[in-house]
Amino acid sequence: MPSPVLISLDAMGGDHGPPVVVGGIAEYRKRHGGDGVRFLLNGDEAAIRAEITRCGLPDDLFEVRHTDKVVSMDEKPATAMRRGKGSSLWNAIEAVKTGEAAAVVSAGNTGALMAISKLILRMSAPGLERPAIVASWPTKRGVTAVLDVGANVESDAAQLVEFAIMGEAFMTAVHGVARPTVGVLNVGSEDMKGHEEVREAARLLREGGLGLSYHGFVEGDDIAKGTVDVVVTDGFTGNIALKTAEGVAKFIGGLTRDALTSSLLAKAGAALAYAALKRMSARIDPNAINGGPLLGLNGIVVKSHGGATPDGFGAAIRIAVDLARSDYMTKVGAKLQRLTTVLEQPPAPDADTAKESSQ
Amino acid sequence: MPSPVLISLDAMGGDHGPPVVVGGIAEYRKRHGGDGVRFLLNGDEAAIRAEITRCGLPDDLFEVRHTDKVVSMDEKPATAMRRGKGSSLWNAIEAVKTGEAAAVVSAGNTGALMAISKLILRMSAPGLERPAIVASWPTKRGVTAVLDVGANVESDAAQLVEFAIMGEAFMTAVHGVARPTVGVLNVGSEDMKGHEEVREAARLLREGGLGLSYHGFVEGDDIAKGTVDVVVTDGFTGNIALKTAEGVAKFIGGLTRDALTSSLLAKAGAALAYAALKRMSARIDPNAINGGPLLGLNGIVVKSHGGATPDGFGAAIRIAVDLARSDYMTKVGAKLQRLTTVLEQPPAPDADTAKESSQ
Numbered sequence: 001m002p003s004p005v006l007i008s009l010d011a012m013g014g015d016h017g018p019p020v021v022v023g024g025i026a027e028y029r030k031r032h033g034g035d036g037v038r039f040l041l042n043g044d045e046a047a048i049r050a051e052i053t054r055c056g057l058p059d060d061l062f063e064v065r066h067t068d069k070v071v072s073m074d075e076k077p078a079t080a081m082r083r084g085k086g087s088s089l090w091n092a093i094e095a096v097k098t099g100e101a102a103a104v105v106s107a108g109n110t111g112a113l114m115a116i117s118k119l120i121l122r123m124s125a126p127g128l129e130r131p132a133i134v135a136s137w138p139t140k141r142g143v144t145a146v147l148d149v150g151a152n153v154e155s156d157a158a159q160l161v162e163f164a165i166m167g168e169a170f171m172t173a174v175h176g177v178a179r180p181t182v183g184v185l186n187v188g189s190e191d192m193k194g195h196e197e198v199r200e201a202a203r204l205l206r207e208g209g210l211g212l213s214y215h216g217f218v219e220g221d222d223i224a225k226g227t228v229d230v231v232v233t234d235g236f237t238g239n240i241a242l243k244t245a246e247g248v249a250k251f252i253g254g255l256t257r258d259a260l261t262s263s264l265l266a267k268a269g270a271a272l273a274y275a276a277l278k279r280m281s282a283r284i285d286p287n288a289i290n291g292g293p294l295l296g297l298n299g300i301v302v303k304s305h306g307g308a309t310p311d312g313f314g315a316a317i318r319i320a321v322d323l324a325r326s327d328y329m330t331k332v333g334a335k336l337q338r339l340t341t342v343l344e345q346p347p348a349p350d351a352d353t354a355k356e357s358s359q
Numbered sequence: 360m361p362s363p364v365l366i367s368l369d370a371m372g373g374d375h376g377p378p379v380v381v382g383g384i385a386e387y388r389k390r391h392g393g394d395g396v397r398f399l400l401n402g403d404e405a406a407i408r409a410e411i412t413r414c415g416l417p418d419d420l421f422e423v424r425h426t427d428k429v430v431s432m433d434e435k436p437a438t439a440m441r442r443g444k445g446s447s448l449w450n451a452i453e454a455v456k457t458g459e460a461a462a463v464v465s466a467g468n469t470g471a472l473m474a475i476s477k478l479i480l481r482m483s484a485p486g487l488e489r490p491a492i493v494a495s496w497p498t499k500r501g502v503t504a505v506l507d508v509g510a511n512v513e514s515d516a517a518q519l520v521e522f523a524i525m526g527e528a529f530m531t532a533v534h535g536v537a538r539p540t541v542g543v544l545n546v547g548s549e550d551m552k553g554h555e556e557v558r559e560a561a562r563l564l565r566e567g568g569l570g571l572s573y574h575g576f577v578e579g580d581d582i583a584k585g586t587v588d589v590v591v592t593d594g595f596t597g598n599i600a601l602k603t604a605e606g607v608a609k610f611i612g613g614l615t616r617d618a619l620t621s622s623l624l625a626k627a628g629a630a631l632a633y634a635a636l637k638r639m640s641a642r643i644d645p646n647a648i649n650g651g652p653l654l655g656l657n658g659i660v661v662k663s664h665g666g667a668t669p670d671g672f673g674a675a676i677r678i679a680v681d682l683a684r685s686d687y688m689t690k691v692g693a694k695l696q697r698l699t700t701v702l703e704q705p706p707a708p709d710a711d712t713a714k715e716s717s718q
Contacts, residue, residue: 140610150546153554187509187598195512195595220602224610236554237596239546241603243579248604251499251583252611252643259632259639266635273619273628280618284611 014107024313373466383672
């Protein structure tokens with residue numbers, strides 16, 4: 001049996017609170033059995049106990065830490081930091097800080113989760129202003145990690161390289177890819193394309209001796225193709241790419257549904273093809289890939305979508321468990337250390353810099 | 360009958376040259392009849408004449424300007440500018456400069472088209488380094504114009520406002536929207552979200568008195584929802600959003616095809632639903648929305664996809680004709696003029712600047 005591990009959960013987070021959080025544990029156990037994972041549930045004890053009973057889960061699977069205090073879904077991050085102490089979200093993260101729990105999962109307010117995680121756990125990557133969020137993106141070849149998808153609005157070259165380091169370790173820990181390939185998102189694949197930040201990040205990834213399997217620049221359509229395992233981008237572009245893709249997937253899904261219910265003939269066709277269409281939509285089901293780790297913190301924090309189903313919340317728990325049981329933290333720590341050394345060295349003279357210095 | 364108009368075409372551009380260009384004219388005429396549009400074809404006269412005969416088109420529809428010289432699809436923009444004079448691409452654009460033709464369409468090398476258009480026609484918007492490319496994006500509610508999707512890697516606030524002005528006039532001229540709404544692409548809809556450039560652009564659009572119907576910030580998923588008629592973004596983000604969306608659409612299309620051919624039952628279902636599925640895919644067919652104008656030039660230049668079908672090339676011709684017959688150029692000119700005035704004025708003191716100046 002794998003090593004025992006305690007996962008801390010914000011039981012009050014998300015649009016539904018305890019029913020989805022405890023229901024998520026039930027779903028997790030359906031898939032992964034009694035694999036030595038126990039849970040610390042933070043929130044309203046009565047509501048939590050009621051859900052544990054409803055789901056028929058064994059009591060010794062849980063510790064429950066009662067609090068009445070909840071950070072609401074629309075609380076501003078600054079307010080949450082000032083007034084959030086003692087809330088279910090705060091306590092859930094604190095259990096990681098003290099070492100009691102190996103990771104935390106919350107479906108709560110993203111801004112508050114980010115701000116309080118940063119306050120309590122601190123950043124492990126020196127250049128990062130905010131944790132990076134990684135999306136597990138379904139592709140033709142499986143799953144690609146895309147980061148940052150929302151936290152860091154502007155990212156310099158060093159941050160982009162930090163994302164590469166974290167994304168690589170994430171793909172190994174969570175998706176079992178032995179030697180993930182890394183690409184930098186750009187408007188073309190040629191070396192001279194894009195702005196200064198992406199070009200400098202590419203140089204560092206190519207020459208920095210960070211031991212990453214760097215592929216080169218990739219374009220937007222390379223994400224769904226699965227050209228690389230890790231796609232690195234600033235949080236502004238990443239967030240827009242992710243939401244644009246979600247919008248397009250929903251739009252096409254809606255068109256397909258409309259088409260397949262537009263006539264009796266089409267409905268009959270859809271009925272015949274039902275099993276095949278269902279298998280297909282499972283491949284791009286947002287719940288199956290729910291769970292975006294906040295990377296770059298001294299501790300494992302996983303954000304679940306606020307509107308996730310129990311099944312989706314279970315998927316987010318799985319990511320937290322995989323990260324907690326892997327050597328993710330030490331591996332990232334070592335590579336970030338190496339990056340710091342590289343950044344402190346003056347760049348090796350190459351054709352470009354030689355030309356500049358001779359002018 | 361609408362006013363006569365001459366459209367200049369680079370007959371050698373694209374992956375296929377004359378068969379698609381002349382074939383595109385045939386497709387255009389199938390849809391729009393003899394609507395007073397004539398064509399100036401630039402390129403290899405023998406090849407062009409052969410296609411005219413093959414398509415059974417009347418000779419008096421055309422002027423043919425022979426040249427042996429062609430800018431290849433992989434020529435670098437700088438080389439194309441130096442050596443491109445007298446090529447089919449160059450001559451096609453020059454006919455707009457001299458006033459002989461009302462617009463030019465090319466399926467050729469994008470970088471070369473952009474560079475030579477800029478060299479010959481010059482920019483009309485003072486802040487623009489390069490023409491902006493606008494994509495007509497199929498949405499739940501029809502079509503949304505997204506720009507810039509690729510030419511300007513970094514865009515300041517004034518450029519984003521120029522995109523708004525050009526996108527608005529484009530939606531009216533080409534898609535017949537009387538009073539298009541405009542949104543700025545961002546990572547959230549609240550005023551304080553995003554980086555300096557988008558926030559300042561939003562302020563100018565809100566307060567600049569440019570007579571635009573400004574909606575506010577929109578997010579990635581608002582594009583496919585059709586929340587606004589015009590989505591404004593820098594060329595880096597826009598290019599990545601567009602290609603990401605194309606990748607996702609292709610991926611889902613592939614999954615759907617796989618699902619509907621995965622078993623005999625599914626195949627039977629697909630056969631029954633065939634007509635409905637076909638109508639649906641027509642709505643997101645890239646050929647139906649082919650044709651991205653290069654905006655911001657003193658003249659109308661439309662880029663067709665290099666791999667477009669004759670049908671797709673015909674759609675690009677339609678865009679050129681609509682722009683040429685509208686008041687697009689004068690409308691944009693007047694608003695750009697007003698923007699220049701606004702930018703030269705010191706900003707009105709509001710709460711923020713008052714606070715800053717009192718410190």
